[in-house]
Every structure is written in C-alpha cells, then in structure tokens.
Amino acid sequence: MQYKWDEEADVVVVGFGAAGMAASVTAHELGASVIILEKAPEGEEGGNTRVAGQGYLNTSSVESAIAYLNALCGPFTVPQPMVQVWAEEMCKNNEWLASLGGDPQEHQHPPVGIEFPDLPGADCVHKFHDGPTYGYSYTWKLFERLVKERPIRVLYETPGRTLIQNDITKEILGVRAQRDGKDVLVKARKGVVLTCGGFENNQEMIRNYLPGVPYCYTSGSPYNEGDGITMAMSVGADLWHMNNYAGPSMALKVPEVRTSFSMQALHYSKQPPGGMIVVGPDGRRFTDEKFKTRHGKVPVNGRWLPLSTPCPMYMIIDHAHFSAGPLYDGHPSHGWTQIVEKYEWSEDNSKELAKGWIVKGASIAALASAIGLDPAVLEATVGRWNQSCAGGKDTEFNRTLMMAPIAQGPFYAVEMSPSMLNTQGGPRRNEKAQIVRPDGTPIPRLYSSGELGSIYSYLYQGTGNLGECLAFGRVAARHAVAETAWG
Numbered sequence: 190m191q192y193k194w195d196e197e198a199d200v201v202v203v204g205f206g207a208a209g210m211a212a213s214v215t216a217h218e219l220g221a222s223v224i225i226l227e228k229a230p231e232g233e234e235g236g237n238t239r240v241a242g243q244g245y246l247n248t249s250s251v252e253s254a255i256a257y258l259n260a261l262c263g264p265f266t267v268p269q270p271m272v273q274v275w276a277e278e279m280c281k282n283n284e285w286l287a288s289l290g291g292d293p294q295e296h297q298h299p300p301v302g303i304e305f306p307d308l309p310g311a312d313c314v315h316k317f318h319d320g321p322t323y324g325y326s327y328t329w330k331l332f333e334r335l336v337k338e339r340p341i342r343v344l345y346e347t348p349g350r351t352l353i354q355n356d357i358t359k360e361i362l363g364v365r366a367q368r369d370g371k372d373v374l375v376k377a378r379k380g381v382v383l384t385c386g387g388f389e390n391n392q393e394m395i396r397n398y399l400p401g402v403p404y405c406y407t408s409g410s411p412y413n414e415g416d417g418i419t420m421a422m423s424v425g426a427d428l429w430h431m432n433n434y435a436g437p438s439m440a441l442k443v444p445e446v447r448t449s450f451s452m453q454a455l456h457y458s459k460q461p462p463g464g465m466i467v468v469g470p471d472g473r474r475f476t477d478e479k480f481k482t483r484h485g486k487v488p489v490n491g492r493w494l495p496l497s498t499p500c501p502m503y504m505i506i507d508h509a510h511f512s513a514g515p516l517y518d519g520h521p522s523h524g525w526t527q528i529v530e531k532y533e534w535s536e537d538n539s540k541e542l543a544k545g546w547i548v549k550g551a552s553i554a555a556l557a558s559a560i561g562l563d564p565a566v567l568e569a570t571v572g573r574w575n576q577s578c579a580g581g582k583d584t585e586f587n588r589t590l591m592m593a594p595i596a597q598g599p600f601y602a603v604e605m606s607p608s609m610l611n612t613q614g615g616p617r618r619n620e621k622a623q624i625v626r627p628d629g630t631p632i633p634r635l636y637s638s639g640e641l642g643s644i645y646s647y648l649y650q651g652t653g654n655l656g657e658c659l660a661f662g663r664v665a666a667r668h669a670v671a672e673t674a675w676g
Contacts, residue, residue: 192353194363196344197376198224200669201364203349203417204385205229206236206410207245207655208639210332211662212382212669213341214289219670223341224375226366228348228385228412233529235329236386237409237611237640238655240525243328244296246656247282248313254279256310258644265433265646270620275644278660283317285663291331293317304483304650316652324522328655347373348416352381352635354424360633360675361424378676380634380669383624384662387434387612387640388415398431398614403500405437405607408524411447413611417641421616424635427627429617430646435654436485436609437498439467439478441517443546446532448525449608452504453518454591455479463510464595466574467605469499472557472566474574477583478504479590484649485609493648502605503560505553505571507595511538516547516603548602556600571595611654615642622665634672636665 199221202213213223227234248254254276258267283293296302296316303314318324319331336343347368352361363376388394389407391414396403407413418428440449454465455478467478475497476487486493506516517534521527534541541547550556553571554564575594577583583592616624616637623631624642638661640654 190356192362192374192376194376195373196224197378198222198342199377199379199674200382200666201226201375201377202382202384203364204236204383204639205234205336205343206384206386206639207238207332207658208384208662210336211659212384212638212666214335214339215663215666216670217339217341219667221379221670225336225341225343226347226349226364226375227343227345228416229345229410231345233412234343234345235333235410236413238332238658239326239329240409240523240528241610241655242523242652243318243324243326244316244652244655245282245318245328245659246279246650246652247293247315247317248276248279249315250313251276251280253310253313257308257313257650260308260310261305261648261650262646263648267644267646271644274620274664275657275660278664279656282656282659285659286319286331289335292320294319294321296323302651305648314650326528344368349385349420350416352420352424358633359425361635362675377634378674379672380636382665382669383417383421383616383635383637383641384639384658385417385641386410386413387615388418389413389609389612391415394418399434399612400432401495402437402498402607405609406440406442406449407610408440408449408451408526408608409610410525417637418615421624421635421637424632425626426616426624426632428614430643431614433613433646434485434609435611435613435649437496437607438482438485438609439498439502439605440608441546441603442606442608446526446530448530449606450517450526451524452603453514453516454504454506454510456518461510461513462593463507463513463597464574464578464593465504465506465510465591466570466595467502467504468562468567468570469502472562473570474585475499477586477588479588484651486648498607500607503562504603504605505556505567505595506601507597508599509597511601516541546603549599550602551599553600556602560602560604611640613640613643613645613649615640618642618661621668622661623668634669636669638662638665
C-alpha cells in the first residue's frame with residue numbers, strides 16, 4: 190500500500206518527556222534525523238517528568254543494581270537480560286548527562302532515599318538532580334533544553350493515534366497522528382520509539398488492570414491516557430506489569446481541575462491543631478492515615494500490597510483543624526496541580542467550602558448525613574478515635590502522628606480519591622528496548638522507553654522511573670538508528 194506522507198524522519202519519537210528526550214537526543218547524536226510527536230500544547234509538554242520530584246536514579250554498582258532490581262521484582266520476575274541492561278545503563282545516567290552539559294548533583298537532604306534498605310543491593314541507590322538547587326522542574330528544564338538546542342522537530346498538539354504497519358513484513362513504517370482533527374502521516378525510515386507514558390487518565394484501563402481501585406486520579410500529567418498501549422496492542426504487542434503503579438495515595442479530585450490535590454493533613458510531617466481521620470463508605474477507619482507508604486505499598490502479612498482505598502473515602506476534621514490554614518499544600522515542589530495548573534487555594538478554605546469541595550456539619554451526625562454515611566457509625570468511629578487520643582495510643586491502627594481529638598465543631602469532610610503519579614504497565618519490551626509479541630519475538634522497527642511498559646513489576650524505588658527513562662531511551666535510540674532505512 191502506498192502512503193502519502195506529511196512528515197518524515199529517520200526516527201519518530203512519540204512523547205516528549207524524559208524518555209522522549211533521551212531517545213531523541215541519542216538518535217540525533219548518532220546522526221539520525223528525529224521528529225517528536227507530542228500530545229500536549231507547547232508549555233504543557235514533559236509528561237510526568239515535568240512535575241515529578243526532579244530526581245533520577247544513578248546506581249553506583251552494576252552487580253548491586255542487579256541484586257536490588259531482582260529483589261524489588263520479587264516473585265514478579267523480569268528476564269535477566271533486561272535486568273543486566275537496566276543495571277549497566279542506570280550506572281551511566283550521570284556520565285551521559287554531564288557529557289551533554291548537565292550538572293548532576295546528588296540529593297543531600299534527608300532521608301537518603303533508599304526505598305527498601307533491607308533488600309540486597311540497596312546501597313547502589315543514589316538520587317541525582319540537575320544543578321545545585323533541588324525541585325521546581327529544574328531537571329526537566331535541562332531535558333527540555335537538550336532537545337530544543339538541537340534540530341529536533343517537536344510537533345505539539347499532534348498525538349500519535351495508530352502505528353502504520355507493513356501488511357506482509359509487519360515492520361512499523363510510521364505513525365498516523367492527528368492535528369486539528371486531521372490525520373498526519375509521519376514516516377519513520379528506521380524506527381518508531383513510543384515514550385508516551387502510562388494510562389493514569391484512562392479510567393476504563395484503571396478499572397480493568399489496577400487491583401482494588403474502581404477509579405484513580407493522577408497528580409501527574411493529564412495527557413497520559415494509555416495511547417501507547419492501544420497503539421502497540423493494535424500491531425500485536427504483548428503487555429506486562431499492567432497491575433503495577435506508583436500508588437495509591439489519598440487525594441482530593443474535583444471535576445473543575447484535571448489533576449488531584451494533596452491534602453496537608455495527610456502529609457507526613459504536618460502537625461496542625463485539631464483532629465483528622467479518614468473513613469470508608471462504612472463510616473469506619475481503615476488505616477493509619479499518617480503512615481508513610483512506599484509509593485503506595487504497605488506491609489500486609491509479610492508482603493507488600495497497595496494501600497487499601499475503600500471508595501468513597503472521607504477525611505473528617507474538626508473546626509480547629511479547618512481554621513488552622515489551607516487544607517491544600519500548593520507549594521510548587523511537585524505535582525501538575527501545583528506546577529502547571531497553579532490553583533490558588535484560599536487561605537481560610539472558604540472558597541473551597543463554597544464550591545462544595547468541603548462539606549460542613551454542625552455535628553458529627555449532621556456531617557454524616559450530608560455525605561451519605563450512617564450517623565451512628567460515624568459518631569462511634571469519632572468517639573473511638575477521641576478515646577485513643579485521650580489514652581495516647583491508637584488502639585485500631587497504631588497511628589502515632591497528629592494524635593489530636595476531633596472535638597471542636599462545626600465539623601468538615603473532604604472526599605478522598607485514590608491517587609497516583611503513574612502506572613508502570615504497557616507493551617512488553619526486551620533488552621534492546623524492542624516491543625515484543627506474546628511469543629517474545631520483536632515487532633520490527635518498534636521500540637519503547639519509560640513508564641510505558643516499565644521494568645518495575647512489583648516494588649518501586651523512588652527516582653527509578655526517570656532513571657529508566659534515560660537508560661532505555663538511549664538503548665531504544667541506539668538500536669533504532671542501527672536499523673537499515675526502509676525508504
């Protein structure tokens with residue numbers, strides 16, 4: 190079949206985040222022409238990289254990194270050739286970025302940042318960011334600059350929709366993208382690299398693949414809707430790690446804002462006056478609300494499982510807590526709502542109360558009725574909590590932080606939703622970053638990197654996603670550029 194191509198390059202990269210940067214810059218440095226297709230408008234590109242904590246993993250030992258990743262995967266094993274390449278490349282992230290003019294600086298603030306220090310090989314973990322100052326998208330700004338200072342074309346508001354495949358050889362010839370409602374056919378003479386993130390904003394995929402959550406909302410990019418998964422599946426790709434994600438946490442999600450709000454009361458170090466608990470649809474507590482999960486995982490019977498989030502959930506607070514300051518932490522350290530949306534939460538919470546984001550009741554019973562809970566059950570739950578506070582011990586869940594009674598009326602409720610930064614699942618890739626079929630054979634000229642089919646199958650080390658984006662972005666580009674151009 191003959192195609193009328195609108196654009197063409199040696200390598201076509203779908204998605205402009207850390208993985209897309211690593212793939213496109215590496216391909217360019219190897220002499221290839223590159224086009225990046227980006228779903229977001231200019232100024233909102235960057236995917237989760239733009240609003241993550243800005244750290245990336247650089248491991249200090251290949252052998253230790255192999256041991257640590259195998260331990261993180263646990264019973265959800267990953268092929269050892271993949272682990273080997275991951276470990277080798279993760280030790281080179283700093284060296285590579287420094288060679289391009291970056292300024293790798295190791296995080297100096299506590300804690301050190303080893304997520305699972307009891308696992309073998311954990312001492313290989315070192316978190317870095319670009320430049321002497323941590324946070325505020327500084328690492329992303331380096332990544333963005335590395336692309337923009339090179340002749341790499343970025344087509345904004347041009348999401349990839351389908352892959353164009355040779356009917357006989359099954360080679361990927363290019364991408365059918367969309368811009369202004371019209372098809373844009375982009376020819377890839379050597380290969381296509383999918384770097385368009387996970388399915389954090391695709392509620393149907395969340396219901397189908399993520400365990401225990403009927404819905405979940407992201408604190409990251411609203412543009413990650415599983416497009417790469419759909420595209421890859423349509424040309425025969427296998428999937429892996431679809432049940433794994435960096436979550437859940439609990440956050441506020443409202444229709445007016447695309448991404449979730451982090452509540453001050455659930456932040457680990459905050460100790461405002463007044464009391465706070467979270468209850469499920471039965472009006473009872475279900476967890477230590479101040480427990481620091483390990484990217485959503487908590488210990489249960491000797492295993493790490495996702496935090497239980499029985500929906501709907503409600504954060505219950507008293508007036509002392511409500512009047513102590515804004516319930517939302519809007520400091521622009523990480524998160525799409527803070528950094529890109531820049532929602533201005535009122536200092537006294539009055540604006541959000543008027544919007545209905547916060548519900549008020551003169552008594553606990555009245556509050557329960559307003560949010561659809563059994564008044565007697567919620568009163569009993571609050572009574573047990575207040576008794577625990579008086580006795581200095583949480584008899585239900587052993588919480589130790591912010592042990593203050595819910596005593597001063599009126600009382601308030603905020604509905605909490607499961608929240609996450611990203612999913613880990615997607616098309617299965619091999620050690621060459623090739624996307625493979627269920628039988629393990631590669632789909633010719635199709636590669637991937639990043640959170641779209643991440644290597645993390647079970648437990649997750651913070652900063653590991655950005656580190657993997659860099660590592661497998663380079664691997665994908667090297668192998669794509671080595672292909673013989675088909676036309």
